[in-house]
Amino acid sequence: MSLTDQLLTQNTVQLDSKIPAGPMAEKWTSYKENMKLVNPNNKRKFKVIVVGTGLAGASAAATMAELGYQVDAFTFHDSARRAHSIAAQGGINGAKNYKGDGDSIHRLFYDTVKGGDFRAREANVHRLAENSVDIIDQMVAQGVPFAREYGGLLDNRSFGGAQVSRTFYARGQTGQQLLLGAYQQFSRQVGLGGIRLFNRTELIDIVVIDGHASGIVVRDLVTGELQSHAAHAVVLATGGYGNAFFLSTNAMACNVTAAWRAHRKGALFANPCYTQIHPTCIPQSDDSQSKLTLMSESLRNDGRVWVPTNPNETRPAHEVPENERDYYLERLYPSFGNLAPRDISSRAAKRLVDKGQGVGPKKNGVYLDFADAINRLGRDVVEERYGNLFEMYERIAGENPYEQPMRIYPASHYTMGGLWVDYELMTNIPGLYAAGEANFSDHGANRLGASALMQGLSDGYFVLPYTIGNYLAPMLNKSIPGTDHPEFKAAEEAARLRFNGYLSTGGTKSPDHFHRELGKIIWDYCGMERTKEGLTKALSDLPALYEEFKTDLCVTGNGESMNQTLEKAGRVDDFFQLGMLMCRDALDREESCGGHFRSEYQTEEGEALRDDENYCHVSAYQWGGDPMKPNLNVEKLEFEEVHLATRSYK
């Protein structure tokens, strides 16, 4: 009996994805035509809590406030403009076909399903592709200064995994401009009174009463005070869990707490092992490093990736002759070349670095070379396209990419897994929704570039504001539990005990120390390549380290004023429990697909080998009281439109 068989209890929850009937291209239209509505004058009778003010949260809160709902929005940042959506560089996909190169909603849908290695829910992806068109219109109307051509029309660029140009961009700061657009629309509602904003306030628990999400418990980060908030529905738009790796391209404060606390209250966590490793990040330079910085995938439009063929090469890059360079992406994947999808490019880089062909002082990177592009287009054009990225690289690495190639290496970047949601983006807890990176539904086992911004805005602008009405309509004029309900008091008390516990452990090591150690285990055994042996080891190392965390943690300061060490302790605690689930899921999924690569399951050429017979499903876990013993639930994936095929980019 394998470890997996011993510990996983199956099918404890009945999963209903609520996919509407009818042809794929008509499902969303038909849903909207048949959903229940709340009369405009009655919307103000409903209170909706939105946690997180990134693209998904800000757009959902703003749109629901415009519709007339009372919205309470929560962010742990000082302002709603800071969320990590802001750091997305390259762009946002939209199936506009402005280039006349054969793009269409169907093609974007197809590319996304294939890019996700056939592990996403088709109906959700189709809706995403449909909404992509409206998102571009909406954001332009709000004044997002997308790049334009000289004639004044919008410009597009290409991204990995696509053979058309459908990516809209605003220099290398597309995420920033989209988030500021959503933030401004959100701020307008704050000014008009449609949204109450709670900043520097972190979610600590979800309150479920009679099976329905009834509110949340939050901690005011400035005063340490715990507060309860009740509502008719709760939306979590709280991002992904990439910081489980410690070193990642996520912002320092990104964490899994909101999703994890929902999970502990009964929400299923789906596909936790699907994490994306982004191929173009600046390699780690020393041990004190706190995070890794991404260099936009758009650079691969004009940059060529190579390593020296000789592992003992010592000459600077420009002195290495052409015939001693291996442009390995162009060699291995001629039709996509340097624009091969992220998972494939990342693994290719890892293999060469593992073989000793890496470059840089630690031999931990590969070259991304712009010499050809500068010769072909001129320095001015390259500067116009990527100037700010080149500057950023120079500040961090201390090298000028106009003169010598960038050094890049893969790093944890995005998490496709997340809270299980149905077609309406509702978790299995009625009234609890998850949007954006916090849910699992649209990217399968691998996300294509320029699709995260698209999904966040699709969920927030064009999905939730509809689907939430369908849930709220029957609740009209029914009373909901207030914050004096015993469940709220119990959640507050549990939170108080938890934080007092961190403060009184009285150990010797900081939360950062544990986070670093935890990240190392997850990166080594549940990173770019996973094996049964490694995951089994991780599953014995993690609980041991977690025990140490519980007994040897040192948190200084107190719980009654701003205390970032205490905040961190809570987040690391949740990362430990999630880390165990990630490894458990990776161990259970005995196939390779997208970002989940099990060395035991690969083709002769070293590509991912899926097992559609046994694993064409979503693995959704239920909290069982012990992070090592989750209950597994399975949602079978049916493919009507796109036929299951081996994903090839050759």
Add this chain to the structure above:
Amino acid sequence: MSHNLKNITLKIWRQDGPQAKGNFETHVIDEITDEASFLEMLDILNDNLVHAGKEAVVFDHDCREGICGTCSLMIDGQAHGPQRGTATCQLHMRQFQDNAVITIEPWRASAFPLIKDLMVDRSAFDRIIESGGYITAETGGAPDANLIPIAKTVADAAMDSAECIGCGACVAACPNGAANLFTAAKVAHLNRLPQGQAERFSRVETMVETMDDYFGSCTNHGECEAACPKEISIDVIALMHKDYRKAKFSNRKDLARK
């Protein structure tokens, strides 16, 4: 790439809360590498403090990519430190000499009350945006994105000021604690675009007046531009003043038609 190790002395501001008395604390950081970022140096300091049973220094930071605008810090009297066009989180130790003594303080401006140590409250910026820093375009019903061509020069100019990260360095650097660069950057972004014309004059009026409720007045020192990590030009302030004057001295209904 060099791997120099440096010894640094930090004189760092500690203050328990807005009402408490603050003071400088001296800490020594040994053998920090050139590749470490300024905030990673503070991470090391904090880790040392926690392991010694002392309270960590509170400071705002998040993306560490120079884009979220959360980080702040007056470093040797300069907002975001000595490197031009660089936010604190993008500053690296190769910018400092061995044995340097570095003074670190919070943003100091009456509109940014101190929370603790190096962290301040910049919510007044949000109040300015809430008063008019947007284009009213409620979700749904937007026309096709290519309906209105926008000259590349106009879109580029709008983008130049839209790059503002809202960090507050301009206010911290200003001897008057004025927020004109921040406010004008948003006015210039939106007022330059065709989509922003409908609310052009009401926008500038409400934003300027909200700004005046919280911040000092601009007297053209230009310190804001020098401190701005995005190097936004003070030209935008002239544009804001021009539009504000137009809004105030003309009949608004007339202006809306132009």
